[in-house]
Amino acid sequence: MKPYWEDDHVTLYHGDMREVLPALAVQAALVIADPPYAETSLAWDRWPDGWPAIAATVTRSMWCFGSMRMFLDRRSEFAGWKLSQDVIWEKHAGSGFTADRFMRVHEFALHWYRGDWRGVHHDTPREVSHRKSEGRVVKMGHAPHRRAIRPGTWEDDGTRLMRSVITVRSMHGRAIHPTEKPLGILTPLIEYACPPGGLVVDPFAGSGSTLEAARLTGRRAIGIEAHEPYAEAAAKRLAQAPLEVP
Structure with missing residues (x-):
């Protein structure tokens, strides 16, 4: 597979993770996934069937962002995984346009693992x-x-x-990608589940925020993005971002 962009710490690929990830034949300490939740009519918001099983072939540890509805609707796809915990990202402002429910100001990040818990890296x-x-x-x-x-x-x-419960200002108004996650929520998840120098894989790289957070914390990272405009934007971001924490 030819990288779309790379440096000494990060490699970014353009394509469907269901095709790209098996071809890379890598083993990672951690997968961080922010898949399409399939909760809107937007063209890009389509759940990639079977991706959790593919992620299981490259790692024993995975953080996955999502809503409660998403995890319940897709629970059968996580059948091979064990749930260790849930973290709540509390945003500074609500999202959504419904007026008949509580204003939604959070998203979930669930930590999944496979095999013996003692063999899975975790450092809170x-x-x-x-x-x-x-x-x-x-x-x-x-x-x-x-x-x-x-x-x-x-x-x-x-x-x-x-x-x-981790409170971090959302990226609304300054995001590259419509579902971009801020470094403030990604960094502790990476530090918890991936040792320094370890490999983080993001199968839905979007704006490249996970790749940047991994690089800033001394981890290596591989990202895969299906939509080329976002892959291009992520590449530009990574090329301009600092290589280490100031």
């Missing part, structure tokens, strides 16, 4: 905590609905695990 990012406790704190008790937790101690280092 930490964020600054505003707790007042310092030094060593005794943590005792048990949680009968899960399993016994032995008494022990931990040291408060001023951080905590990143929360599962």
Whole structure:
């Protein structure tokens, strides 16, 4: 396969991921997918049948963006995957034009995996905590609905695990692609599920935001985009973007 664009960290291909990805014969630490949700009448919003099974041939770990409706409608296509958790991306403003429902200001990112969980890379990012406790704190008790937790101690280092609801301003008004995801939501997902230097695959590359986020965090990335105008826009973005975090 001839790349549409590449540098030392990122390779971008133009074509249908169902044809391109098997031909690449790669193994990745992580797939990040933002597929068409198939919830509108727009020409590009068509679900690519069978893509989750193809993704399963190249990785054991996958973040997939979507709506609850999308995941329920397509649940049979994720039959070979196990669900580890869901993260909610909270936007600064609502999307959609319906007036008979709550204003939708979020999207889901579900983490799927295959095989033994212990063999899947996971390293939860930490964020600054505003707790007042310092030094060593005794943590005792048990949680009968899960399993016994032995008494022990931990040291408060001023951080905590990143929360599962992540608030990041959406790309409305400044996006290259109509469903473009901001770097602020992509970065923690990549840092969680792909080790530094590992390979991230984005089968629906769109504007190239996942590829840029992977490169900025010291990961390698492969992207596939079916629509050439967006592949061209992604290539221009990647050519202009910095190669590392300032």
